[in-house]
Amino acid sequence: MIKKAVDKLITLLLIGGTFCSVLAYWGNSHWWLELLTHFRAFYFFSGIVAFLWLLATRRFLFTVFASVILVLNWQVPMLYLPPSVVSFNSTEALAEHVDKKRKPIVIYHANVLSSNTQYQQLVQQLSDYQPDIVILQEITEAWLQGIKEGLADYPYQLTKPEAGNFGIALFSRFPLTNRQTIQLSNTGLPSIFASAQTPQGELAVFTTHPLPPVSVSYSLLRDFQLEATAKFLQSVAAPYVLVGDLNTTPWSPAFTRLMKRANLKNARQGLGILPTWPAPLPLLQIPIDHVLHSEKIQVISMEVADKIGSDHLPIVTKIYLTEDNADKQLQKDKKNKKSH
Numbered sequence: 001m002i003k004k005a006v007d008k009l010i011t012l013l014l015i016g017g018t019f020c021s022v023l024a025y026w027g028n029s030h031w032w033l034e035l036l037t038h039f040r041a042f043y044f045f046s047g048i049v050a051f052l053w054l055l056a057t058r059r060f061l062f063t064v065f066a067s068v069i070l071v072l073n074w075q076v077p078m079l080y081l082p083p084s085v086v087s088f089n090s091t092e093a094l095a096e097h098v099d100k101k102r103k104p105i106v107i108y109h110a111n112v113l114s115s116n117t118q119y120q121q122l123v124q125q126l127s128d129y130q131p132d133i134v135i136l137q138e139i140t141e142a143w144l145q146g147i148k149e150g151l152a153d154y155p156y157q158l159t160k161p162e163a164g165n166f167g168i169a170l171f172s173r174f175p176l177t178n179r180q181t182i183q184l185s186n187t188g189l190p191s192i193f194a195s196a197q198t199p200q201g202e203l204a205v206f207t208t209h210p211l212p213p214v215s216v217s218y219s220l221l222r223d224f225q226l227e228a229t230a231k232f233l234q235s236v237a238a239p240y241v242l243v244g245d246l247n248t249t250p251w252s253p254a255f256t257r258l259m260k261r262a263n264l265k266n267a268r269q270g271l272g273i274l275p276t277w278p279a280p281l282p283l284l285q286i287p288i289d290h291v292l293h294s295e296k297i298q299v300i301s302m303e304v305a306d307k308i309g310s311d312h313l314p315i316v317t318k319i320y321l322t323e324d325n326a327d328k329q330l331q332k333d334k335k336n337k338k339s340h
Contacts, residue, residue: 021072031219044073110314111137118309123150139167184228200321204240230261267291
């Protein structure tokens with residue numbers, strides 16, 4: 001009885017996984033097909049389960065069908081490969097230019113969920129992780145008041161609270177220059193850009209939160225905002241990070257275009273999927289919260305933090321700027337001292 005039930009489940013996995021995997025390759029042609037690309041991890045791991053079951057029950061011929069699912073979703077295991085394998089100009093190649101004695105720059109990002117009132121959970125995480133830069137999405141006036149005491153160590157702030165789900169805020173221990181609140185699309189949704197003057201050199205920080213692709217119009221507006229983001233970052237000279245709930249996964253055509261046009265690297269590379277949404281449903285989570293970065297930045301670690309009452313899980317990323325950036329900052333500081 002149990003074997004028959006499992007066989008039926010495996011059959012459904014094979015049929016559904018293959019069907020969705022094939023349709024996902026037409027993600028550029030229609031918004032709902034693009035939605036299928038976000039769940040490639042489920043198809044891939046379904047293929048593994050089916051493959052192992054068929055192997056254990058000695059139905060070797062049918063393992064071919066499971067293997068097809070794995071091949072169709074080859075992008076998923078690629079996230080587990082080190083940067084040097086997937087990129088010629090990898091961050092690993094920068095290791096020799098990084099002084100490991102320096103304190104890494106810690107970036108904390110969370111979509112807090114505007115209706116969430118568990119402010120102290122976020123404050124406690126900030127106390128635990130001690131990040132240098134804090135980026136929050138779906139920030140409201142109530143949230144700013146609720147976490148005010150926990151942000152006492154962040155004197156440099158740029159906030160744009162909203163009544164809905166698209167407020168945004170940046171808090172930093174480092175001085176912020178070139179501070180800008182930007183609208184990248186006609187939706188009126190705010191994005192934030194600023195240059196953090198870190199001990200390792202200048203780090204440009206950009207954060208945005210486009211609409212979720214739940215309809216054809218929302219999908220187009222999300223894509224437009226991501227394209228505008230890429231165009232903006234192309235003009236940034238300093239090493240930069242793009243941090244935010246981008247409402248897309250690494251397997252989406254929209255994500256691929258963003259990465260190529262802005263010459264970005266994924267902080268997840270070599271670390272795995274690290275899913276962040278929806279927080280209440282661990283088995284259905286996908287990675288839509290991101291830290292992406294330019295050249296001359298090395299990612300030390302990236303982890304998903306515990307729940308804070310939101311439908312998203314926070315992410316904490318540690319990075320180094322390369323040594324040549326630190327040298328430039330040191331020379332700049334010396335000039336400033338001489339001028340004074």
